[in-house]
Amino acid sequence: MEKIAGTTAFVTGGASGIGLAIAAALIEEGARVMIADVNQAALDRAVLGLGPSAAAFCLDVRDRDGWADARHAVEARFGPVDILINNAGIGPDGHALADMDAVSFDRMVAIKLTGTFNGIAAFGARMRARGSGHIVNTASMAGLMAIPKLGAYTAAKFAVVGMSEVLRAEMAPHGIGVSVLCPGLVRTNLGVNTQLAGSDRIVPDQSSAEAGLDAAVVGALVIEGIRTNAMHIITHGDGRRYVEKRMARVLAAFDCVPVHAANAPT
Numbered sequence: 001m002e003k004i005a006g007t008t009a010f011v012t013g014g015a016s017g018i019g020l021a022i023a024a025a026l027i028e029e030g031a032r033v034m035i036a037d038v039n040q041a042a043l044d045r046a047v048l049g050l051g052p053s054a055a056a057f058c059l060d061v062r063d064r065d066g067w068a069d070a071r072h073a074v075e076a077r078f079g080p081v082d083i084l085i086n087n088a089g090i091g092p093d094g095h096a097l098a099d100m101d102a103v104s105f106d107r108m109v110a111i112k113l114t115g116t117f118n119g120i121a122a123f124g125a126r127m128r129a130r131g132s133g134h135i136v137n138t139a140s141m142a143g144l145m146a147i148p149k150l151g152a153y154t155a156a157k158f159a160v161v162g163m164s165e166v167l168r169a170e171m172a173p174h175g176i177g178v179s180v181l182c183p184g185l186v187r188t189n190l191g192v193n194t195q196l197a198g199s200d201r202i203v204p205d206q207s208s209a210e211a212g213l214d215a216a217v218v219g220a221l222v223i224e225g226i227r228t229n230a231m232h233i234i235t236h237g238d239g240r241r242y243v244e245k246r247m248a249r250v251l252a253a254f255d256c257v258p259v260h261a262a263n264a265p266t
């Protein structure tokens, strides 16, 4: 999507961190943006800072009725949504999978994976009917590499990458672009907000107010990704060698295919 000026965008997790930076970057480009978040106080602060091209909607991305209300609200305020940013998320709790509380696992999948699906379900068919638009799903570098003690997070993020790749193939014939954002460490409030979401988070250094890339840089990269319809939006070059190693292992497994199966139809 080359022209962002004049479009309507809907950004989940838009009251803080990466979502807020994406919202600000979209407004800078001339879009009208509804930010959605579960944290009403943060929404109020954020929308004030973003100015008159922004509006706020209190939404838990797990709540499907809430998504229907959000769609009505954004369409009434700004018109049909052209750009959907499924970004809301919480951080990992740092347990090994074998020790992880099932409630914690379910929470991660519900917010990050099902929440992303809920956004696609709310807006995808309408975008397709109009024949234009762009969807960005925020995954993580943890959606491209396996990181011990980040099991549920990694599982949900891999799933978001896979779902985004499927969505891209499905939407391309209808003029809709799809990108998946895979950041490394970004300076946000993820740690604090993860605890607010009820997680007994035990990895304090995964993301903090002091560490990581400036979220504004991520916002600018997302604008570029929307413009060029990038499949993967990568923010940190240092993940490359891990991804290369992982893909090399996957490709090496193909070399071990038994002769009788090597030429089987795929």
Ligand SMILES: NC(=O)c1ccc[n+]([C@@H]2O[C@H](COP(=O)([O-])OP(=O)(O)OC[C@H]3O[C@@H](n4cnc5c(N)ncnc54)[C@H](O)[C@@H]3O)[C@@H](O)[C@H]2O)c1
Pocket: 012, 013, 014, 015, 016, 017, 018, 019, 036, 037, 038, 039, 042, 059, 060, 061, 062, 087, 088, 089, 090, 091, 111, 112, 138, 139, 140, 141, 182, 183, 184, 185, 186, 187, 188, 189, 190, 191, 193, 194, 197, 206, 207, 212
């Ligand atoms: N910060 C990092 O280093 C980093 C790295 C890779 C990926 N990410 C991903 O980026 C996304 C944004 O995270 P961030 O780092 O900006 O953190 P953040 O905590 O600053 O922002 C996340 C926002 O999502 C909101 N949120 C949480 N649960 C929600 C729910 N159920 N419904 C609606 N909103 C909800 C929070 O209230 C918060 O405002 C997340 O998906 C996160 O996994 C972050």
